[in-house]
Amino acid sequence: xxxxxYEVVPLEDFSKEFGSTxxxxxxxxxxxxVNVSDEFFAEAxxxxxxxxxxxxxxxxxxxYRSLQPPVSLAKQYGPNGELYSGWETRRHNPTYDWxxxxxxxxxxxxxxDIDTTHFSGNEAPEASVDAAHEFPNEETMWEGILPKVRLGxxxxxxxxxxxxxxxxxxxxxxxxxxxxxRFRVYxxxxxxxxxxxxxxxxxxxxxxxxxxxxxxxxxFGSSSNLLLPGRGKDMGDGWETKRxxxxxxxxxxTIKLGVPGYLSTAVIDTIHFKGNFPESCxxxxxxxxxxxxxxxxxxWKIILSPVKLGPHRMHFFRLSSPCEQYTHIKxxxxxxxxxxxxxxxxxxxxxxxxxxxxxxxxxxxxxxxTPIVVEEGWEVIED
Numbered sequence: 158x159x160x161x162x163y164e165v166v167p168l169e170d171f172s173k174e175f176g177s178t179x180x181x182x183x184x185x186x187x188x189x190x191v192n193v194s195d196e197f198f199a200e201a202x203x204x205x206x207x208x209x210x211x212x213x214x215x216x217x218x219x220x221y222r223s224l225q226p227p228v229s230l231a232k233q234y235g236p237n238g239e240l241y242s243g244w245e246t247r248r249h250n251p252t253y254d255w256x257x258x259x260x261x262x263x264x265x266x267x268x269x270d271i272d273t274t275h276f277s278g279n280e281a282p283e284a285s286v287d288a289a290h291e292f293p294n295e296e297t298m299w300e301g302i303l304p305k306v307r308l309g310x311x312x313x314x315x316x317x318x319x320x321x322x323x324x325x326x327x328x329x330x331x332x333x334x335x336x337x338x339r340f341r342v343y344x345x346x347x348x349x350x351x352x353x354x355x356x357x358x359x360x361x362x363x364x365x366x367x368x369x370x371x372x373x374x375x376x377f378g379s380s381s382n383l384l385l386p387g388r389g390k391d392m393g394d395g396w397e398t399k400r401x402x403x404x405x406x407x408x409x410x411t412i413k414l415g416v417p418g419y420l421s422t423a424v425i426d427t428i429h430f431k432g433n434f435p436e437s438c439x440x441x442x443x444x445x446x447x448x449x450x451x452x453x454x455x456x457w458k459i460i461l462s463p464v465k466l467g468p469h470r471m472h473f474f475r476l477s478s479p480c481e482q483y484t485h486i487k488x489x490x491x492x493x494x495x496x497x498x499x500x501x502x503x504x505x506x507x508x509x510x511x512x513x514x515x516x517x518x519x520x521x522x523x524x525x526x527t528p529i530v531v532e533e534g535w536e537v538i539e540d
Contacts, residue, residue, distance in 0.1 A: 162319055163304065163317065164316070164317045164318075165314070166317050167315070168313055171315060174315070175315075178267060178268070178343040179264065179346050180342065181262065181342045181346070182258055182260055182327070182341055182342035183207075184206075185261070185385055185394070186363060186364075188258065188260055188261040188342075189258070190202050190205065191257050191259045192256070193244075193254075194256070195250075197245070198238055198241065198246065199240070199241045199242070199243050199244055199245035200244065203227075203338075204244050204339055206242070208225035208226070227242040227274050227275060227339055229275050230242055230275075231275070241276065241279075241338070242338060243337055244256060244337050244340075245276070246331070246336070247334060248334060249333075250334040252333065253332045253334075254330070254331050254334050255331075256329045257327070259325065259326055260324065260327065262325075262349070263323050263324065263347045264323070264324065264344045264345055264346045264347050265322070265324070266302060266320070266321045266324050266343070267320050267344045268316055268318060268342075268343040269316045269340070269341065269342055270313060270314070270315055270339065270341035270343070271316070271337060272314070272337065272340070272341075273311055273313075273314075273337055273338055274312070274338045275338060276310060276337065279336050280308060280310045280337070281331035281337050282331075282333075282335065283306060283307055283308060283331070284305070284330060284337070285303055285306065285330045286301075286328065286329055286330070287301050287328040287330070288324035288327050289324065289325070289327075290322070290323055290324055291326075292325075292326070293326050293328070299328055300322075302324075302327075303316055305332060320344075321344075323347050346364065346366060348364070348365050348366035348415050348416070350366075351505075354504065354505045355505075356504065357421065358503075359501060360414040360415050360416060360418045360420070360501050360503050361383075361384055361414055361415070361499060361501040362500070363386070364386070366415025366416065367384045367412055367413065367501075368415075369411070369412055370412070370449035370485070371449045372411070373398070373409045373410070373452075374408050375396070376399035377392075378394070378395050378396050382497075382498075383395070383410065383412070384412070384498075384499070388498060389428070389497055389498070391429055392430060392433075395495050395496060395497035395498070396410065396495060397494065397495030399493065401492050403492075405492075406491075407491050408490050408492075409487055409490070410488050411485055411486075412485060412487075412501070413448065413449070414483065414484055414485060414501065416505050416506070417444070417482050417483065417484045418482065418503045418506055419480060419481070419503050419504050419506065420442060420476050420478075420486070420501055420502070420503035421476055421504075422473060422475060422502040423474045423500065423502070424472065424498070424499070424502070425466060425471075425488075425498075426471045426496065426498040427467065427469060427471075427496055428498075429469065429497060430494065430495040430497065431469045434466055434467065434468045434494050434495060435466050435491060435492075435494035435496065436465070437463050437466055437490070437491045438461075438466055438489060438496075439462060439463045439464070440474075440476065440487070440488050440489075441486065441487045442457070442458055442481070442483035442486050443456050443457050443486075444481075444482055444483055445484055445485055446484075450485055457487060458478065460477050460478055460486070461476055461477070479503075
């Protein structure tokens with residue numbers, strides 16, 4: 158008998174419950190629908206779409222946008238019927254429909270957003286979620302992580318679950334059929350670190366555990382975008398601050414590195430920012446136990462003195478103090494503007510490298526498992 162627990166989260170508590178998580182299913186880091194039982198009325202890929210934002214935030218990494226409702230396609234029709242922005246299956250299924258999603262990267266899952274906006278009268282009545290670590294096939298043993306829950310018409314529903322083991326795939330099941338507009342999977346990325354502790358890598362990258370923990374301004378583009386894979390497609394997936402007309406103004410972003418390390422090179426990419434790139438920037442480092450060190454602390458050390466930046470290009474800079482260990486970096490731009498990506502190349506601190514080697518020696522030779530912890534207040538379902 159499997160014991161599953163979950164907690165319904167009020168929408169107003171989204172930041173409180175999921176503010177420190179990553180949207181593991183985000184298309185921005187490679188999330189994608191890989192298989193589906195049926196999508197007669199509306200295609201399942203739309204589950205992962207993100208609407209254009211009007212407000213920005215850096216909490217809930219990869220949750221860049223204050224979520225806007227899916228667009229309404231009311232009274233618009235295609236060959237199979239009325240159009241909906243979401244996933245909708247045929248009627249009269251005797252069992253359930255399902256959709257398999259590959260997460261952008263392996264992670265520990267802690268919650269979901271199941272949104273039925275605009276599906277009223279044709280919404281899926283119930284849903285559940287399973288997880289798997291390996292690529293699913295007919296022999297895959299799916300692990301239930303969210304039991305069957307009731308869904309309502311045209312509304313967002315947030316669910317928090319105990320932290321799972323490592324997962325790379327999820328299966329959303331709806332009972333017996335119907336439609337869902339959007340589906341988000343929240344959790345914490347399992348960092349991908351080099352086996353050799355002296356191998357250089359990007360300590361700020363989202364896949365190595367890097368995270369934006371504070372910023373001065375996210376007016377036009379979220380600072381969390383700075384750590385994404387690749388170079389993006391336009392200015393919309395970079396960091397851009399509002400214009401400032403104050404003398405000596407600066408904007409800044411603080412990044413917690415995936416692991417403590419020794420830093421050698423910074424890459425500042427201004428691709429797509431052609432008339433709104435910063436005039437210059439500098440970089441400071443700090444070794445701190447705090448999640449988000451005080452941006453004005455005197456403990457920050459200059460590791461890159463102010464340097465000029467140009468439009469639409471990659472800039473490579475050698476950092477000073479390569480033998481000092483840092484946990485965070487702060488990039489300041491003058492006076493304002495936009496940057497697409499920041500890469501911080503270095504190596505792991507020696508002690509942490511040894512710890513990584515130890516914890517990645519899996520008991521089963523494949524992957525680490527994390528016990529599910531049931532906290533006070535969970536609703537426990539025995540299945």
